[in-house]
Amino acid sequence: MKSRVARTVCLLFALAFAGAGTAAAQVAHATVQTEEATWPHTITQADGTATIYEPQAISWPDLRTLTARAAVSITPSGAKTPILGTIEMSVSTQADLGSHSVILTAPKLLSTHFPTLDAARMARVEARIREVMAAWPPKRIPLDTVLLSLKDQPAANEVAVNNDPPKIFFSTKPASLVVFDGEPLLTPIAGTTLSFAVNTNWDVFKDEAGTWYLLNGAGWLSAPAAAGPWSPVSRLPAAFAKLPDDANFATVRKALPAKPFAAGAVPTILVSTAPAEIIVTAGPPRFVPVAGTALQYVANTDAAVFLDPVGGRFYYLISGRWFSAPGLDGPWTFATPNLPPDFAKIPPDGPNGRVLASVPGTKQAQEALVQAQIPRQATLKRTATLTVVYGGAPRFAMVPGTDIEYAVNTHSEVLRIGGVYYACYQGAWFKAAAPTGPWALADSIPQAVSSIPPSSPLYPVTYVHVAAATPQTVTYSYTSGYVMGFVSAGVLVYGTGYYYPPVVVAGHVPAFYPYPYSYAGGVHYNTASGAWVRGGAVYGPNGGAGAWSAYNPSTGSYAHGSAAWGNGSGSANASWYNARTGVTGSTHQNANPYERWGSSTLSGPNATVNTRSASNANGSAGGFKSSTGAEGAGVHGAKGNNAGVVKGANGNVYAGADGNVYRHTSSGWSKYNDGSWNPVQKPSQPSRGAANTTTRPTSSYRPADSSSYGQLEQDRQARSFGAEQQQRFSGFGGRGFERGGGRRFR
Numbered sequence: 001m002k003s004r005v006a007r008t009v010c011l012l013f014a015l016a017f018a019g020a021g022t023a024a025a026q027v028a029h030a031t032v033q034t035e036e037a038t039w040p041h042t043i044t045q046a047d048g049t050a051t052i053y054e055p056q057a058i059s060w061p062d063l064r065t066l067t068a069r070a071a072v073s074i075t076p077s078g079a080k081t082p083i084l085g086t087i088e089m090s091v092s093t094q095a096d097l098g099s100h101s102v103i104l105t106a107p108k109l110l111s112t113h114f115p116t117l118d119a120a121r122m123a124r125v126e127a128r129i130r131e132v133m134a135a136w137p138p139k140r141i142p143l144d145t146v147l148l149s150l151k152d153q154p155a156a157n158e159v160a161v162n163n164d165p166p167k168i169f170f171s172t173k174p175a176s177l178v179v180f181d182g183e184p185l186l187t188p189i190a191g192t193t194l195s196f197a198v199n200t201n202w203d204v205f206k207d208e209a210g211t212w213y214l215l216n217g218a219g220w221l222s223a224p225a226a227a228g229p230w231s232p233v234s235r236l237p238a239a240f241a242k243l244p245d246d247a248n249f250a251t252v253r254k255a256l257p258a259k260p261f262a263a264g265a266v267p268t269i270l271v272s273t274a275p276a277e278i279i280v281t282a283g284p285p286r287f288v289p290v291a292g293t294a295l296q297y298v299a300n301t302d303a304a305v306f307l308d309p310v311g312g313r314f315y316y317l318i319s320g321r322w323f324s325a326p327g328l329d330g331p332w333t334f335a336t337p338n339l340p341p342d343f344a345k346i347p348p349d350g351p352n353g354r355v356l357a358s359v360p361g362t363k364q365a366q367e368a369l370v371q372a373q374i375p376r377q378a379t380l381k382r383t384a385t386l387t388v389v390y391g392g393a394p395r396f397a398m399v400p401g402t403d404i405e406y407a408v409n410t411h412s413e414v415l416r417i418g419g420v421y422y423a424c425y426q427g428a429w430f431k432a433a434a435p436t437g438p439w440a441l442a443d444s445i446p447q448a449v450s451s452i453p454p455s456s457p458l459y460p461v462t463y464v465h466v467a468a469a470t471p472q473t474v475t476y477s478y479t480s481g482y483v484m485g486f487v488s489a490g491v492l493v494y495g496t497g498y499y500y501p502p503v504v505v506a507g508h509v510p511a512f513y514p515y516p517y518s519y520a521g522g523v524h525y526n527t528a529s530g531a532w533v534r535g536g537a538v539y540g541p542n543g544g545a546g547a548w549s550a551y552n553p554s555t556g557s558y559a560h561g562s563a564a565w566g567n568g569s570g571s572a573n574a575s576w577y578n579a580r581t582g583v584t585g586s587t588h589q590n591a592n593p594y595e596r597w598g599s600s601t602l603s604g605p606n607a608t609v610n611t612r613s614a615s616n617a618n619g620s621a622g623g624f625k626s627s628t629g630a631e632g633a634g635v636h637g638a639k640g641n642n643a644g645v646v647k648g649a650n651g652n653v654y655a656g657a658d659g660n661v662y663r664h665t666s667s668g669w670s671k672y673n674d675g676s677w678n679p680v681q682k683p684s685q686p687s688r689g690a691a692n693t694t695t696r697p698t699s700s701y702r703p704a705d706s707s708s709y710g711q712l713e714q715d716r717q718a719r720s721f722g723a724e725q726q727q728r729f730s731g732f733g734g735r736g737f738e739r740g741g742g743r744r745f746r
Contacts, residue, residue, distance in 0.1 A: 039141070040653070048076040053653045055104070055141060056715045057149035058088070063374045066093045066104070066146065069655040071662075072114075081675040085114030086655035087129070095374040101140040113659035116675075145722025147370055149715050156369040159486040160454055162497030165323045165332040166519040167276040168316065172285070175268040176216055177278040178202050179520045181502050184226045184273075187509050192239045197226070198512050199502060203252050207237050214269065215252055219261040221269060230269035232261050275499055275519040277318050279303045279328060290352060293342035297352055304355050308340050315339070319523045320358050320493035336360065336489040360490035368492040372480035377467060378427065378594035379475040379602040386423060386430045386439040388412045391511035394435040399458060402451050406458050407435065408503045409513060413461055417446045424461040427478045427593040441474040442466065457500040457515040460484065473602060478593070484516065494523045654715055656708040664716055669709075683709055 039054035055068035067090050075082040092106040109130050114122055147153070169177060178200060186195035186206055197204035203215035204226070214221045214230060222233040236258045243249045270278060279301060287296040287307055298305040304317035305328070313324045315335060324335035336358070343359045346352050356364035388410055396405040396416055407414035413424045414435060422445055423430040431442035444466050452459050463481035466474065480486070484495050495518025505511035594601055653663045661672040662680070670677040 046077065048074065048079070050074050053655070054145070054719060055089075055091075056655060056719075057146040059152070060093070060146065060150060061154060063095070063154060063370075064093060066091050066102070067110070069657075071653045071655040073653070073661075083114060083116055084661040084672045085112060085117070086659055086661060087112050088655075094377055095143060095371075096140070097143070097371060097374065097376070099140075100143045102143050102146050103138045103140045105138045115660070115673075142722030143371075144367075145718045147367055148718035148721060149711075151711070151714075153366055153370055154373055156373060156487045159481070159488060159496070161486050161488045161493060161495075162454075163321055163334040163336070163488060163493075164497065165334060166318075167272055167274065168323070168330060168332050169270045169272075169276065169278040170280075170328045170330075171268055171270070171278070172281050172283055173268055174265065175270055175278065175280050177276060177520070178204070178214065178269060178271045179276055179517075180226065180271070180273045181514045181517075182273055182504075185504060185510060185512055189243065191244070192242045193237070194239045194243070198510075199514065205240075207239060209237075211237075215255055216267055216269070218255050218259055219266075220255070220258040221266075223269075227271050228269055232266050234258055234260050272520075275517045277316075277519050279305060279316065285328065290342075291347050291350060293345045295340070295342050295346070304352070306343075306352075308342070311340060315343075317355055317358055319495055319497075319518050320491060321488070321497075322358065336491060358491045358493075365491050369487060369490075372485050372487065372492050375465075375467075375477040375479050376427070376592060376594065377475060377477040378597065379468075379473045380428055380441060380597060381473055381600050381602065382441050382471075384428065384441055384597065384600040386412075386425055386437070388414060388423060388436060388439070390435070391505040391513070396435075399452055399456050401453055402448060404448055404452065404458075406456075409505050409511065411513060413458055415449070415458065415461075417448055422446070422449075424464055426596045427464055427482060428474070428476045428597070429464065429466060443469045443474060454486070454496040455498050457498075459496060476594075483593070484518075494518060652716065652719070654712055657711045658708045660708070662708070662712055664712075669712065 040051050042049060042051040051073040053071040053073075055070040058067040058069060060066045067088065069086055069088045071084065071086055073082045073084050088110040090108045090110060091104040094103045094105070095101075096103060109126065112122065112126050112129070114125065117125065169175070180197065181199040184197050184204070185199040187198050188195050193208040195206045197206070205213045206226075207213070210224070212223045212226055213233070213236065214223070220233050220236060221230040223230040236256070240252075240256055243253060245253070270276075280303070281298060282300040285298045285305075286300040288299040289296055290306070294308070294310050296307045296309065298307070306315045307313075308315065313326055314328055315322055315324050316332065321334065322336040322339060323332040324338075325332045337360070339359060343355075344362050346356055346359070348356055348364065353364075356362045357368045359365055388407075389412075390407065391409040394407055394414075395409045397408050398405055403417070405416040407416075415422045415424075416435070421432045421435050422442060423432070423439060429442040429445050430439040432439045450462050452462050460482050464476060464478045467477045468475040480492070485492050486496060487493075495516070497518045499517070500515035502512060502514040504513070652665070653661060656662050656671075663670050663672070663677065667679070669680045671680045672678075
C-alpha cells in the first residue's frame, strides 16, 4: 500500500495540472496550454485514483508568486475509503486579464498534511511530490477566485496625478464637442485650395476665402472662425470635389455633395483648444431614483451624472474621477474623496453598476486596483528590431527635475541618459549608441528612469521593466500605468490629468506630435474587461482627441487625428484605441501591446498568452461578506443556469486553514476525520461579518475551527463567483456595462 500511495500521488501531481496532450517536451519548449480551469482533476490508473481540488489562495504579495493550499484525495486500488489531506505550495503566476484567469507555473511544495499517514510514509509521499513538481505544465484558475480568497489585498501606491477638472460643457440640445489640441493647426491639401486641421479628431477644413467647414455625421456646417459660430451649410466649395481619393478622406468623400440636416437635428457645436468634456441630455435632465439610495441619476444622457438631493449637488464621473457642482453648468470641483456614502450602495447589477469601480472602498474599486498592479509579461527574441523616425534632425528636451532628456520630434519614446539612448516601444526597451540606432533589446534600464514625474508625458514608461534576460531573449513586463491607468484617491483613474502641449515642427506641411489626453472622450473603466472604453459619439467621429499620429514625416503624408479612445460607431461597446501604445481593441478583448510583436514574441509560462474577454448580459448577482472582510457574489443566471462550483464525486472539497479537509453541500459544512465526513457547525462566536450558515443543535455536529471557518466561507464564495466569471469570459459574448449604448442625442 505504501508504494501504491506514493505512485498515485506522483501520478496525481504529474497529471493534475496537465492539459490534454501536454508532454514534458512541450513544456521544455515553453508552450502554454490555455485550457479552461475545470476543477477538480481526477486521475484513475490501475493502482488507484487521485483527485486534486481547486487551489485556494493564501497570499499574493508581489502579484508574481502565489501561496495556495489545496485538498487532495487518494484512493489506492482495493481500498474502500480515500486518503485525504492538504498541501500548501507556492507557484509563479502570470495574469491573463483577457480571460480573467491566473496561469500557475513552477510550483514548490511548502508543506503537507495527511493525518492518516505515519511519518515514514508521509516523507516518501512528500519526496515524490517534490520530484514531479519540476515537470508541471501551466494551469489556470479564475482571477476572481484568487482575489476574493485573499485576506489582505496588495496595497496600491498613490500617484501624484493632477485632478483639476477640465472644461465641462453642458447642453440640453443636440451638441457635439470639437477639441483642438492647441490652436488649430492647418496643413494644405495638395491639388486643392483647402487646408485640413490635423490637431483635432473631427474633419475640419478651411478654404482660401477663410471660411471653416466641419463634417458632423453626414451633415456639414460652416463658420467664419474655428471657434464658431457654426451653422448648417447646403453647398460646399468646388475644391472639395478634388480631395485625394485615399483612405484619409474616404469618409469625407462619402458625405459629398453636402446634404441638409434633418429637421431638428442641427447640433450645437462647442469648441475647445484644451482637454474638455461634455454632458448632453435629450431635453431637460430626467432624474430616476437609484434603488436603495437617496441618489438620482440622469437617465437621458450617456454621461454618468448623479444628483444627491440631500446635499444638493451633482456628481459627474469622467476618466475614473468624480467632480461635483451645484448645477450642471458648474463650477466643478474634484470630489472622489468626498462622495456621499450612498454611492457605495449603488446596486452592482443595476444600470449604474459600472461606476462602482470608481467609488473608493467598494469591492469593484479594490479589484480594479489589484488588477492595475498585476504585471503583464512577454519574452521577446533578441532579433526584435525598432525603427525610430524623426521630423528632421533629432531634437531633445529635458525632463524637469531629472538629468534625462527625451526626443520631442518623434512619435517614439526616446530617452537620452548619460550619452546612451533608450527607447520604449510596445512594452519593450531598446538601447542604442545613437538616436537613430541601430536599436537592440535592452537587458536593463537605468534607475534614473523611475525618477520621471507624472507631469512629464514620458511618465508611463516608468511602468515598463526588464524582468529577465538570456543570450537569446529578454523578458519585459508592465503594469497599468503604461496604458494610462493610475491610482488616485483610492481608485483607478485614466491619465495623469496633466495637459501636455503638442510639439509642432514648422514647414510647408508641419509635423505634429501630440500626446494623449486624460479627457475629451468620456472615458470609463470597464469592469468586465479591465480596460478603458470611450462613451458616446459627441466627441467626434474619430474618437477622443489626442492621438499618436496625425502626420508621418517619413512619408510626408498627413492623416486624420487617430482616435485616443475609439473609432467605432460611437457605441459604448465600440472599438477603442490606446493612444499610449497604439493598440486597438474592443470591449470583447483585452488589448495587449505585446500582441503587436507577432513572431518576435515567445509563448511560454512567463510570456504572452492568448487573451479574450467576454461577459454574459443575462442574469443577476448578489453580494456576500466574510469574517475576513472580503466580499464576493453569488450569481443567478437566466433560464435557471445558476452558477456553481465545479464539483467532484465528494462534493465541493476545500483545504482548511487548520490543515484538515472540508466539504460543503446543501446541508452545510463537513470535516473529514477517521475515514468519514462529520458535520460541523459554525463557531459559537463567529468573527464579525462571517457568512451565515445554519447552526444545527445536534450532538453529532462538531464545532469548526474558528480560524478556518471564516476562510472556508470566503473561499467557497470566491470559488463560486470565480467559476461564474470564468464562464462569462470564455465565449458567451460581451457587453461593456455602459448605459445608453453610446447614442448621439440630436
